[in-house]
Amino acid sequence: MSEQRHVEDVKPGDGLPPLVKSASRAQLFLFSAATRNPHRVHYDRDYAKLEGHDDILVHGPLQGAWLHQFVQDWAGPRGRVLALAFQNRGRAFPERDLVFRGRVAALEGDVALLEIEEVDDTGAVLVPATARVRLPRRTA
Amino acid sequence: MSLIPPETRALVGQRLGEPVTATLHAEDAERFAFAAGDENPIYFDDAAARAAGHRARVVPPGFLVWALEPPRGLAALREDGLWRDAGPPLRLHVSRVLYGGEEWEYFGAVHAGDTVTAETRLAALEEKTGGSGPFVLITTETTYTNQAGEKLALVRGRRIAR
Numbered sequence: 001m002s003e004q005r006h007v008e009d010v011k012p013g014d015g016l017p018p019l020v021k022s023a024s025r026a027q028l029f030l031f032s033a034a035t036r037n038p039h040r041v042h043y044d045r046d047y048a049k050l051e052g053h054d055d056i057l058v059h060g061p062l063q064g065a066w067l068h069q070f071v072q073d074w075a076g077p078r079g080r081v082l083a084l085a086f087q088n089r090g091r092a093f094p095e096r097d098l099v100f101r102g103r104v105a106a107l108e109g110d111v112a113l114l115e116i117e118e119v120d121d122t123g124a125v126l127v128p129a130t131a132r133v134r135l136p137r138r139t140a
Numbered sequence: 141m142s143l144i145p146p147e148t149r150a151l152v153g154q155r156l157g158e159p160v161t162a163t164l165h166a167e168d169a170e171r172f173a174f175a176a177g178d179e180n181p182i183y184f185d186d187a188a189a190r191a192a193g194h195r196a197r198v199v200p201p202g203f204l205v206w207a208l209e210p211p212r213g214l215a216a217l218r219e220d221g222l223w224r225d226a227g228p229p230l231r232l233h234v235s236r237v238l239y240g241g242e243e244w245e246y247f248g249a250v251h252a253g254d255t256v257t258a259e260t261r262l263a264a265l266e267e268k269t270g271g272s273g274p275f276v277l278i279t280t281e282t283t284y285t286n287q288a289g290e291k292l293a294l295v296r297g298r299r300i301a302r
Contacts, residue, residue, distance in 0.1 A: 002180075027175065034168070034175040035206040040221035047220070060239040065176035065202040077182055077192035080246075081201070087241035087298070127241070 004076035006138040007110045016102040016114065019070045023058050023094045031062045058092035063118060063127055070100040071114060071131045078136045082111065086129035090120065097121045102131075110134055143233045143276050143301070144265055151262050156280065157229060159259040160208045166252035168207060169199035176200065198249045204284055204293060208258050230262070232276055232301050240277070240298035247291050255287040263296065275302035 023031075025043075032042050040047040041057045048056045064086060071081050092098055102116035111134050118127035173183040181188035182198055189197040199207075216224050250256070264279040278299040284292040 021177065027177065030171075030175040034171040036209040037206075038217060038221040038223070044221070051220075060241070061202055061205070062176060064242060065172075065178060065200060068201055069176065069178040069180070072180060077180075077188070083243070083245045084201075085241070085243035085296075088239055 002073040002076050004078055005074065005135055007107070007112075007135045008138045010104055010107060010112055010135065012104050012106050014104040016070070016074045016104075016116075019066070019073070019100040021066050021098045021100070022096060023062065023098075025056070025094050028056060028058060028062070028094055031059055035059070035061065053091060055093045058094060058098070060088040063088065063092060063098070066098075066100060067116060067118070067127070067129050067131070070102070070116065071133060074102075074114075075112075075133045075135060080134045081131060082134055083132040084129065085131075086116075086127050088127055090124050090126035092118075092120060092126050098126070102129075105130075110137065141233070143267060143274060145231055145233070148231050149265060151230065152265055154262055156260045156262050159257050160210070161255060161257040162208045163255045164199055164203075164207050164250065164252050166197075166199075169203050169252055172203040172206065173200045176202070194249050194251075196251050199252055201244065201246060201250065201293070204250055204256065204258075205282075205295070208256065230265075230278065230301075234276060234301040236302055237278075238300045238302075240300045242298070243296040245294045247293060250284075250286075250292050254292075256292065257285050259283050259285075270302075273302065275300050 028042050041051055042059055043056060045056050067086055068084060099119045102114050104112050105115045106113040111132055114131040116129040117125045120126055182192050183200055186197050212223055218224055260280050260282040263281045266277040268275055268277055278301055280297045282295045286292055
């Protein structure tokens with residue numbers, strides 16, 4: 001489990017420790033199954049090429065789940081993710097490093113506003129995102 | 141020519157389809173967390189979830205959407221593997237619909253065993269022009285409510301139709 005972060009530990013400009021993800025083809029298959037998603041672009045490479053992609057695609061919602069994990073792990077177990085917004089701008093492929101990085105843009109009371117991006121191994125920003133997270137205080 | 145037929149434009153602000161209700165199963169939620177590679181104990185262990193201030197273990201937020209997918213037969217599959225009735229039931233002069241992202245607002249934790257109802261509204265249809273020509277930005281708003289009538293989450297989903 002990640003360590004608990006408190007409001008008192010956070011200030012605007014702080015960076016979040018990056019999270020690196022690389023999906024195997026088997027993981028994409030499992031995510032398709034867990035989400036009841038039969039879309040062929042996630043497991044059929046020939047079909048994905050027919051649609052103009054170089055390879056099968058990492059699901060947008062899987063990247064959404066990773067964003068949530070990135071934020072919840074930073075906040076710690078008693079942190080509460082209040083909002084998460086993301087735009088899928090570029091294609092993400094399996095067996096390639098996808099890096100999630102972010103910073104604290106502002107602190108409003110006990111709520112941290114985070115600016116986040118998911119970047120692929122060419123440096124392209126695939127997903128810009130923002131999040132709002134409520135953090136506990138160190139002293140109750 | 142507009143990509144949006146007038147009868148489709150008239151649906152903006154309206155509810156899309158019927159509300160969907162389903163009960164969340166703990167094992168399905170675990171499968172989702174494992175498949176996403178997120179083994180946070182708050183998703184697997186009641187004691188860890190209670191230590192984090194929840195009343196019992198919670199489900200990963202993204203799981204909510206998928207838990208409400210109805211069972212369908214093979215005849216409901218399209219050539220591309222998508223369900224014929226997937227996505228907003230909108231008639232547009234386009235050939236392809238792409239996932240564009242989501243905005244989530246969370247109002248409370250979601251627990252296994254909750255019976256959740258989702259209701260979707262067509263929030264906006266915007267005609268735009270991008271690098272590969274004209275497209276329609278479809279924005280839907282889905283509200284998730286539990287059996288006690290508590291609002292759990294609001295999701296603004298965006299799709300790009302071209």
